[in-house]
Amino acid sequence: xxxxxCFSGDSGNxxxxxxxxxxxxxxxxxxxxxxxxxxxxxxxxxxxDRLYLAGGNFHGMNGNYAADGCVAAQAAAxxxxxxxxxx
Numbered sequence: 001x002x003x004x005x006c007f008s009g010d011s012g013n014x015x016x017x018x019x020x021x022x023x024x025x026x027x028x029x030x031x032x033x034x035x036x037x038x039x040x041x042x043x044x045x046x047x048x049d050r051l052y053l054a055g056g057n058f059h060g061m062n063g064n065y066a067a068d069g070c071v072a073a074q075a076a077a078x079x080x081x082x083x084x085x086x087x
Contacts, residue, residue, distance in 0.1 A: 004022075004023050005022055005023065006022070006023045006024070006025060007020075007022050007023070007024045007025070008024070008025040008026075008027060009024070009025075009026065009027070009030070009034070010026065010027045010029060010030035010031065010034065011030070011031060011034060012031070012033075012034060014034060015034060015037050015038055015041070018034075018038040018042075018051065019037075019038055019041040019042055019045070019047075019051075021045070021047055021050060022050065023050055023052075024038075024050060024051050024052070025051075025052045025053075025054055026038055026051060026052070026053050026054065027054045028054045028055055035053070038051055039051065039053075
């Protein structure tokens with residue numbers, strides 16, 4: 001699997017990066033308005049699969065930190081790649 005940048009955010013200054021098309025993670029404790037803006041923007045761009053909404057309970061992590069989210073997002077991206085490849 002190729003290495004790709006992963007941005008993780010939760011606050012009002014993060015939407016430009018969260019909605020840029022990079023693989024991104026919105027951590028579990030993100031503000032609701034940031035979550036709504038990111039989901040709506042990426043949906044309009046057809047890039048909803050680039051955003052992982054951290055919810056916790058992934059390998060014992062709570063989803064509130066960048067590392068938690070990026071680990072989970074990378075696992076999700078590997079899963080999607082595997083499904084696309086028909087494996």
